Amino acid sequence: MLKAAKLGLVGILIVVLLAACGSNSTSDGSTNKSTEKITLTIWNNWSGQDAKAVAMRKILEDFQAENPNITLEIEALATDGLKTRLRTAAAADEMPDLFVMWPGAMTKEFVQGDLLQPINEFLDQNAEWKNNFIENALVDFTVEDNIYSVPMNLAPSSLLYYNEDLFKQYNVKVPTTWDELLQAVDTFNANNIIPIALGNKANWVAQSTTFSTIGDRVTGTEWFLKAVDQNGASFTDPEFIEALKLYQELGEAKAYQEGFNSIDENQMLQLYTQGKAAMVINGGWAVAGLVNTASEEILNATNITILPTVDGGKGAAKTTAGVVGTGLGVNKKLSGAKKDAAMKLFYALAGPDGQKATLESSTLISYNLELDPSKANPLFIKLTELMKETKIVPVYDSKLSSAAVEAINNGLQELLLGGDPEDIAKRIQAAQAGAVN
Structure with missing residues (x-):
């Protein structure tokens, strides 16, 4: 009788242990309680x-x-x-x-x-x-x-960060049109200030932070998505070549410092935080870097806007490339x-x-959480307010094939140094067509 009772107790314990093992789900969705x-x-x-x-x-x-x-x-x-x-x-x-x-x-x-x-x-x-x-x-x-x-x-990838103190010092208007951007470049060059810092050693930077938005300004989003699918549009179309030529104007105007293809994104931001550059074009993620590394003087002088409009372009004005x-x-x-x-x-x-x-790290999220202004850096608050009225359009490297991304990234490095826009367009088209077909 005692033996049977012991066996019964062992059986109960086994059932309890098995039940415990079967109900180990957690509030984080994980079922891992194992040692x-x-x-x-x-x-x-x-x-x-x-x-x-x-x-x-x-x-x-x-x-x-x-x-x-x-x-x-x-x-x-x-x-x-x-x-x-x-x-x-x-x-x-x-x-x-x-x-x-x-x-x-x-x-x-x-x-x-x-x-x-x-x-x-x-x-x-x-x-x-x-x-x-x-x-x-x-x-x-x-x-x-x-x-x-x-x-x-x-991740809005294409925002214009600018030093308000330098703009006031040299009486430069914050550019809202392409012509105003080129005028700002000329003025800062004349005063030995780097107009726009660029670090394109990792060749995605020019494409992601600048050209994707310029391309959308010129061609519009619908054309770009058709070209991605190779259905009704080609990267050798006149509007895309026009976008390449427009971007090449920044290289010809010496908008960037010498050697921009030999420094990286961090060094690019350093040129701005050291006060050597009046502007830098980068993604929303740059704010998290600026609040941790820039001096109080630079942070207080920094404002954010979107890239200027393009006269006659098919794209919407209040947009930025991103994901x-x-x-x-x-x-x-x-x-x-x-x-x-x-x-x-x-x-x-x-x-x-x-x-x-x-x-709370001064980084935008795709999740519904309210920002506490009392805990947020003022620059991040500016970014948050800007994005409330700015629509995100596709950044090129989120839609193109790997081969086409490589073609456009390498092509933009050449373009800013005087490369042929039509030849670059042909290479991008060949790469994307090959991937799709």
Whole structure:
């Protein structure tokens, strides 16, 4: 009888333990409560000293401390280095467990390469989080009804930062038209001030921060999307060549400092923060860097606007190129406890707390959270107000194929040094046509 009672007690304990194991879901959508030792690799572009990078590194540190059974192997690279590394890893099918990736073209290419797994089920388990993203925020991470990531920021890529003190000192009007921009360039050159700082060593900078918006100003968004699809438009069309010629005018006017193709984005910002340049064209992400590295004098003198209009252009005026923001890709090969651990980290970085940390790091987000002006840097408040009245149009490298992106990035480096616009247009067209066909 006693033996039977003991066996019954053991059976009850087993049932209780099994029930406990079966009900270990958490508020973060993760089901990982295991003490199993797990190693996760994560590649990111949070390598700098900007406020966004600092905030994300803090989340990674806290996650590691709170989850001693999960070891994070973190690799942080500059944006251009990360993009190159990811494409190399993709070609070899050796992707890390989690990685920062870009919406649009990169997401689609990785899905086509069978490298990503969708996160629909995870999002549905956390519906309040899923439904709090801004309208259309998930579109460029969606392929054939499967969602592969969520945006961790909002990235207008083409904004004009300018030093109001220098503009007042030399009696220069803040440019709202192309002619006014060229006049400003002439005046600053005449006074030995760099008109616009540019760091195009990583050749995406000119395309993403400047030409994508100029191209849209001239051709309009509808034409560009047709050219991307190679359906009713070609990059050898007159309007695109006109856009290239217009951008070339900045090179001919010496809008940029000498050697602009030999310095990077960080060095570009340094020219501005040192007071050597009157303007710099960069994305909304630049604010997070400026608030952490610029002097109080430069910060107080800095204002933000959009690029000037183009007379006769087909594009809308109050627009800037950009994307909803980078996301985290999840390796297709993950399963079981390792996948659970990866999704727990995903939620820590991209969930509500991660979105809040990003907003508080002077970085725009694609998530519905109110900014607290009492905690925000004045420059970030200016950016927030500007984006309330500015529409985002596609940045070229979010829509074009990898081959066409390489063609346009290399072509713009040549263009600013006197390259032939028509020849550059032919190369871009050939690359995109080859990819589509």
